[in-house]
Amino acid sequence: SQQAPSGRRDLCEFNPNLHINKQAQPLLLMQLMQCSAALTHCWMIEDLRATLAFLMERFKSKGGEHINPSYDSTLDEPPVYEESNFSNGEHRAVRPSVVSAFGHDTLDRMPNIDFYRNAGSVSGQRAVRPSLQELHDVFQKVRDDGQDSDGAPSDDLESAIPSDSDKGAVKFGWIRGVLVRCMLNIWGVMLFIRLSWVFGQAGWGLGIVVVALSCVVTTITGLSMSAICTNGVVRGGGAYYLISRSLGPEFGGSIGLIFAFANAVAVAMYVVGFAETVVDLMKEHAAIMVDETNDIRIIGCITVVLLLAISVAGMEWEAKAQVLLLIILLVAIVNVFVGTVIPATADKKSKGFFNYNSKVFSENFLPAFRDGETFFSVFAIFFPAATGILAGANISGDLRDPQGGLPKGTLLAILITGVTYLAVALCVSATVVRDATGNTTDLITPGVCISKLYSMLSVMTMVSGFGPLIIAGTFSATLSSALASLVSAPKVFQALCKDNIYKALHFFAKGHGKNNEPIRGYVLTFVISVAFILIGDLNAIAPIISNFFLASYALINFSCFHASYAKSPGWRPAYKYYNMWLSLLGAVLCCVVMFVINWWAALLTYGIEILLYIYVTVKKPDVNWGSSTQAVTFVSAVNNALSLSGVEDHVKNFRPQMLVLTGSARTRPALLDLAHSFSKNFGLCLLCEVFVGPRAKALEEINANMEKNQVWLRKTNRKAFYTAVACDSFGEGAERLLQASGLGRMRPNTLMIGFKRNWRTAGTEAVHNYVGVLHDAFDFEYGTVVLRMNQGLDVSHIIEAEVCSDNKLHSFLQFLSFIPLFLLIFLSPPVSVCSPPPPQVAKMNERLLEASTQFKKKLPKGTIDVWWLFDDGGLTLLLPYILTTRKKWKDCKLRIFIAGQPGRSDLDKEEMKSLLQKFRITCSDVNVIDDIHVKPSSDRKFEEMIEPFRLYEGSKDTVQAEAMQKEQPYKITDKELNTFEDKTNLQIRLNEVIQENSKSANLIIVSMPIARKESVSSYLYMAWLDILTMNLPPTLLIRGNHKSVLTFYS
Secondary structure (H helix, E strand, O other): OOOOOOOOOOOOOOOOOOOOOOOOHHHHHHHHHHHHHHOOOHHHHHHHHHHHHHHHHHHHHOOOOOOOOOOOHHHHOOOOOEEEEOOOOOEEEEOHHHHHHHOOOOOOOOOOHHHHOOOOOOOOOOOOOOOHHHHHOOOOOOOOOOOOOOOOOOOOOOOOOOOHHHHHOOOEOHHHHHHHHHHHHHHOOHHHHOHHHHHHHHHHHHHHHHHHHHHHHHHHHHHHHHHHHOOOOOOOOHHHHHHHHHHOHHHHHHHHHHHHHHHHHHHHHHHHHHHHHHHHHHHHOOOOOOOHHHHHHHHHHHHHHHHHHHHHHOHHHHHHHHHHHHHHHHHHHHHHHHHHHOOOOHHHHHOOEOOOOHHHHHHOOOOOOOOOOOHHHHHHHHHHHHOOOOOOHHHHHHEOOHHHHHHHHHHHHHHHHHHHHHHHHHHHHOOEOOOOOOOOOOOOOOOOOOOOOOOHHHHHHHHOOOHHHHHHHHHHHHHHHHHHHHHHHHHHHHHHHHOOOOHHHHHHHOOEOOOOEOHHHHHHHHHHHHHHHHHOOHHHHHHHHHHHHHHHHHHHHHHHHHHHHHOOOOOOOOOOOOOHHHHHHHHHHHHHHHHHHOHHHHHHHHHHHHHHHHHHHHHOOOOOOOOHHHHHHHHHHHHHHHHHHOOOOOHHHOOOOEEEOOOOOOOOHHHHHHHHHHHOOOOOEEEEEEEEOOHHHHHHHHHHHHHHHHHHHHHOOOOOEEEEEEEOOHHHHHHHHHHHOOEOOEOOOEEEEEOOOOOOOOOHHHHHHHHHHHHHHHHOOOEEEEEEOOOOOOOHHHHHHHHHHHHHHHHHHHHHOOOOHHHHOOOOOOOOOOOOOOHHHHHHHHHHHHHHOOOOOOOOOEEEEEEOOOOOOOHHHHHHHHHHOOHHHOOEEEEEEEEOOOOOHHHHHHHHHHHHHHHOOOOOEEEEEOOOOOOOOOOHHHHHHHHHHEOOOOOOOHHHHHHHHHHOOOOEOHHHHHHOHHHHHHHHHHHHHHHHHHOOOOEEEEEOOOOOOOOOOHHHHHHHHHHHHOOOOOEEEEEOOOOOOOOOOO
16 A cells, blocks of 8 residues: 555555565555554545455455465566667666567567466476467556466466475486386396296296397387376376376376385285295294294384385485495396306206306207296296386486486386396306206206206305305395385375375375475385285285286376377477387287286286276366377367268258357256257257457457356266357357357257347347347258247346355455454445345246256156147257157157148148158157137237337328338338238237147247248247247247258168
C-alpha cells in the first residue's frame, strides 16, 4: 500500500505487478495492521474492505496454499529497465540485454534453457516467456499471474520440489555410480560357483555360445536403455522411470511394482547364498550352532541387519562398501589367473588340474551333458549371472549425470564382465579335466571336473593360487549383490510411490536426509527379505525373480522400439547407436529366455503384470508424461482416418455422429446424456459452444474453457469431445461448426439442439439465428434432432450459483486465516453475492435439476413412442432403436405410430410390420392413426402464440401492406397464414393425437416438420414446433437427410 502524506489516499492503489505469496502475506497484513489506527472514518473502512477483496482475489488466483517454494516469482516480473538516450534525441527506459542483441527494445526474449524447464526444476529456475497475446494484442504490461505462456501446468508431476537439504546431497559419477555397481551385480557368485560347471556340461564351444547369447541380450537392452535415458532428463526410479515415461503409467506401474519386489526378494537370495557358504565352512570345522537350515537363517538375518545399517547410514557409506567389495572381488579374479600358471602339485593333478594343456583344452571343446541337462537348461542356470545391468539405473536419482553416465557405465560393465566370464572359463577349460578320482595312481582322460566328490566351489579353489581368496571373492560377490538390491528396491519403490499410481502406497514416498533416502522403503525391503530368508523356498522362487528382471528388460527394449516406431518429434535421443528393430529383437529374446528358464514362472510373471496393468488402467492415474503410447495412438488414429477417407460410406455402416449444441459441457445435461446414449462408445459425439461477443474476450473464454470442459467430460466418463468457436452471432458460429467439424469420414452427420423455449421473448435476431441453424443443417444435409422438455434444458444459472457460493466461501475462509483477530473487529460481515433464490425459484430449479438427470439414470419400464410420419431415410426409426440397445433404456419398448388412410388401416399396419421385420427392428406395437387429417378441435392456443408476431396487413391497401411488410419483414403475414393453413392445422392436430396416445411415454419421437426457405417465416416455424410439442413428455423432433440409413439387404 502507499502512504499518503496528507489527505485521503486509497489503500487499494496497489502496484499491478505486485505478487502476493505465502511468504509476503504476513508482512502485507502487518502493514494493514499499522494502518488500523486510522480507522476513524467510514471511508477508511470501505477502502480497507476493498483492499481485502483485492487481496482475496489475488490470493485466490495464486491457488491458495498450493505454492511451489522453488518457484522464483521475480522471473515473472516485468523486465528491468534502464534509462537510455538514443541518437534521435529520444529518452526512454529500455532493457540493456535485449537492446544489445537486437538494437531496439522488445518484449521478445532470446532462446534460453530456463524457458523450457518444468515448474520446480531441481537443476535451475524456470523462466516464463511472453505469451503470444502479449506480443500480438494491444500493448499492455507483462502479466503477473505467474502462469506458463505455453500452457504447461504449474504443478507438474515431473517436477521435484527441492528442499534446502538437497544442496548437500551426495551425487556419484559414472564409475562409482554405474560401472562399479553393474560389475559387482553381474559377476555375482556365478563366477566362482557355477561357471566351471556350465563349461563342463556344455564344453567351451557351446559355453562360449551361452555366455555370448547372454551378453547379446544384455547388450541390446543396454543400448535401448542408453537411447531412452539420453532422450531427456532422467530422475530417480531406474527401470520404472524409464518404462513409465516411455510407455506410460500402465506399463510402468505394473513393471515397477514387480521389479521393486524382485529386488527385495533378490536380497534374500544373495544373503542365503552367502550364509550357505559360511555354513559350509562351519561344517568343515565342526562349528554348527543348531543345524544347517537354522544356521543359514540366523546368519542370513544378521547379515541383512548389517547391510540395512550400511544402507540407512547413507549412499556415501554404501558406495564405500561397494568399492571395498569390488577390490576383494578383483583380487579373487586375479588369483584365479595366477593359479593357472603356478605348477600343479601331485595332489592337484589327482583332482584334475594340469596347468595349461592343449589336449585338455581340445577334449573340453565338445559338450558332455549329464544328469539330464541340456543346452537350454544350462543356459537357464547361467543367464541370471548376466543380469544386474540395471544396478546403476536403479539409483539414477543419485547420479551426477545419469544421461551421460548410464550408457557409458552400463555398456562398459557388460563388456568387462563378459570378457571376464569368458577368460576365466577358458582358463579353467584349458587346465582342468572333466573327471578325476582324487587318487594319484589313477590315469584318466583330461576334461573339466564335475565329479560328485567335489563341489563346484572346490574347482575354482583348486585352480586359484590361494584358495581362501576364492572364499573371500564369493563373500564379496554375494554381499555386493545383496547390498545393491537392498538399495535398488527402496529407490525404485519410492519413485513409484511418489507418482501416486497406487494411492495406498503413497506412505512410502517420503524421503529423509540430504539424499532423500527412502527409510520407509528400506524397512519394507528388510521385512520382505527376512521373511523369505525365514520361510521362503528360494530355489522355487528364484526362477520367478529371474523372470521379473527379464520382464523389465523386455519392456525397456520394447519402449525403445515403441518410441522409435511412433516417430514422435520428441524422440531425439543423444545416444545414436541403437536400432528400433534390434530393440524389438531384444524384447523378443527376453520373452523367449523367460520361457527357457521356467515356463510356468514366465506365465505367472505375465499374469501378474497383466493384472497390475488392468488395475492401473481402470484407476486412470492423473498423470501425463508424453508417453510413446500416446504418440502411437495418435499415429494410428491418423492412419485409420486416412484409410476411412478412401472408402465410400455404406448404409450398413451408418451410425449417428452427433454435433450437439450444448454450450458448455455442463450446461444442458439432459441434451448431453441423450446424445451420449446415441453415440456411446461407437460413434462421434461433438459438444459445441458458440461464444458471441468481442473476439478478444471470446478467445480468452475459449482458451479458459477448452481444457476444463474436456477434463470434466473425461472425469464423468462421457465419451465426447468439446469444441468452441467465437463469432459475432450464434447463427454464424453454428454454421462454421456445421461446415468445418470433423476429419475425413470422422465428421458429424446429425445435428442435435435443444428447443428454444423463450422464442417469444428472445428477440427477432435470436429467433432468426436459431431457425437459421436448422436451415443450415438441412442445407448441409445433416440429420436434425431437436429435444424439448417442459422444465427446460439450461441449468447454467444453477451451476454458476453453486460455483460462486463455493468459491467465495472457500476463498474468504482461506484469507481470514491470515488476518489478525483484532483487525476483524473493524470489519462487518460481508454480504453474500450469491444469496439463495426465493422459494418459488428454488422449487423450479429443483424440478429442472431432477428433469435434467432423467436420461443419466436407468429409465423405468415404459415405452418409446415413435411417430414416424414422414420417410426421412430411416433416422427417425434408427435413433430410438439405438436407445433400446442401451442398458439404461432396456426396459423401454418401442411403439410405432404412423399416419394411415381412412379405410385401409389394417393394410397399412401389415405393411409397416413387414418393413420393420425386414429391418430386424422389434417393436411391441404398431398403431395406425387414420384421423390426423381431421381439423383440430381448437386453434386458440396457436392464435395466442402468434398474436404478437402477426402483421395484419390483410385489411390494408396494397401500398400500405407492402410498406408494413418492408418495415417489419420478420412478422407473419396473413397471406403466409392462409398459404400454410393446412400445415398449421396438421401440427395442432398432431399435438392433440399425441396427447391422446402417448401422454405416459418415457420419450416421444416425432417426425420434424420442414419449413421451406424464404416461404415460411421464422416465427411461424417456431410456432409450429412449439404447438406440436406443447405439454408433452420429453419429445424429440427428428428429420433425417432423406438418405437411407436403414437397409434390409445383407
